[in-house]
Amino acid sequence: MSKYVPKNEEKFSYDTGRMCRKCKKGNYITSGRSWDEYVPETKETVTEKRGVDVKHSDGTTSQISWNVSVDKYSGGYTTRQTKSISKCNKCGHKFKPNAAIFISIGFFLIALILAVLSWTLDIITPFVIVLAVISIIGCIAGIITKWGEVRVKLTNIFAVILIIASILISVDNGARIAGGSLSSMRTGFRINQFGSNSMVISTNRNLSGVIVIPSQHRGTNITAIGRNGFADTSISTIIIPRTLSLLMENSFARNPYLTSIILHENIYISHGIVSPPFHSSNNVTIFAESSTKPIYWNNYWNASNGALNEAGQFVGGGGFRPIIWGVNLSEAGDFVVSFLRSEGNIERGMQYDGSVPIINAPYRMGYIFGGWAVGRVNGTVVYNAAHVYRAAYGSMLYAVWV
Numbered sequence: 001m002s003k004y005v006p007k008n009e010e011k012f013s014y015d016t017g018r019m020c021r022k023c024k025k026g027n028y029i030t031s032g033r034s035w036d037e038y039v040p041e042t043k044e045t046v047t048e049k050r051g052v053d054v055k056h057s058d059g060t061t062s063q064i065s066w067n068v069s070v071d072k073y074s075g076g077y078t079t080r081q082t083k084s085i086s087k088c089n090k091c092g093h094k095f096k097p098n099a100a101i102f103i104s105i106g107f108f109l110i111a112l113i114l115a116v117l118s119w120t121l122d123i124i125t126p127f128v129i130v131l132a133v134i135s136i137i138g139c140i141a142g143i144i145t146k147w148g149e150v151r152v153k154l155t156n157i158f159a160v161i162l163i164i165a166s167i168l169i170s171v172d173n174g175a176r177i178a179g180g181s182l183s184s185m186r187t188g189f190r191i192n193q194f195g196s197n198s199m200v201i202s203t204n205r206n207l208s209g210v211i212v213i214p215s216q217h218r219g220t221n222i223t224a225i226g227r228n229g230f231a232d233t234s235i236s237t238i239i240i241p242r243t244l245s246l247l248m249e250n251s252f253a254r255n256p257y258l259t260s261i262i263l264h265e266n267i268y269i270s271h272g273i274v275s276p277p278f279h280s281s282n283n284v285t286i287f288a289e290s291s292t293k294p295i296y297w298n299n300y301w302n303a304s305n306g307a308l309n310e311a312g313q314f315v316g317g318g319g320f321r322p323i324i325w326g327v328n329l330s331e332a333g334d335f336v337v338s339f340l341r342s343e344g345n346i347e348r349g350m351q352y353d354g355s356v357p358i359i360n361a362p363y364r365m366g367y368i369f370g371g372w373a374v375g376r377v378n379g380t381v382v383y384n385a386a387h388v389y390r391a392a393y394g395s396m397l398y399a400v401w402v
């Protein structure tokens with residue numbers, strides 16, 4: 001520490017002009033101490049020469065000299081002060097900061113974290129969005145305005161509403177996932193309700209095997225698979241109900257084990273410039289009910305790898321997944337019955353390395369695909385899944401389920 005002694009030390013006090021909460025007569029007085037303290041800014045070690053003259057007995061003189069190291073400081077004085085808690089100048093009541101302020105800020109932070117969590121966990125509904133926005137505005141208003149006690153309490157009330165709402169929504173969502181018609185769908189689903197008659201479904205990343213999406217949940221139709229809804233899972237197939245009419249961006253992206261899927265003809269595919277529904281799902285074969293590509297499906301809707309550039313051109317050594325167009329489905333639309341082989345109704349696709357991908361078998365719950373029979377139901381299997389494209393144009397092919 002500095003070897004310099006503080007100077008100009010003095011005590012001070014001043015009237016804050018703030019009325020005493022207790023006696024309502026005096027004002028709070030802040031008192032403190034200030035002093036000037038020397039702060040060394042630089043320390044420099046210099047060498048100084050010292051010497052003495054020595055007189056010899058023969059009358060001559062000579063000098064003995066030596067060097068010493070000296071620390072030199074250059075710096076200055078700076079004023080410091082400490083202030084003590086304000087006291088009332090009448091009754092001596094000590095002013096304390098309002099603890100509610102800190103509680104309020106704490107609540108606000110908790111509420112904010114919960115709101116963010118609700119958002120990222122995909123469990124938010126319009127109700128909680130409105131509630132969260134109102135609560136956060138309320139909290140901020142309470143914090144940035146005067147520290148009046150009423151406003152602080154209002155902030156806390158808003159924050160508590162938000163916390164309770166977030167918890168309720170999470171619990172309710174968990175209950176919805178666990179119960180009812182979703183019990184057969186394994187755990188991990190998230191359902192977002194939009195309006196009174198549509199739902200978007202999505203999931204966590206731990207799903208595998210066969211997934212069946214029910215047509216309704218609690219009396220409301222499940223209408224869409226949300227953005228990234230089933231991205232990054234290990235599912236092998238997913239059965240989509242006829243009520244479902246929308247696949248959003250990347251809905252089945254990055255699913256390496258997804259081998260087949262049926263798309264009904266009333267499905268609308270919505271995807272951005274780089275996010276087709278099967279992006280990087282490099283093993284899927286698509287069985288489409290529609291006989292040709294609906295005009296409102298993007299040209300790159302079955303792109304599996306690579307991406308579109310800003311000009312809408314496909315780049316990156318991309319691939320396209322195989323499609324069989326115009327399949328006849330069961331009444332529920334959950335499995336393939338047959339299709340008429342025609343020119344162009346089998347698109348064999350392209351791998352990202354330029355090779356032709358293998359066409360996979362369709363899927364039917366509880367059955368094994370035996371192959372394709374020609375001309376009649378349960379006829380002799382003529383083509384296996386991979387070679388069905390060899391069938392002559394005009395031949396009717398029936399899936400044999402065993």
Ligand SMILES: [Zn+2]
Nearest residue numbers: 020023088091
């Ligand atoms: Zn007082």
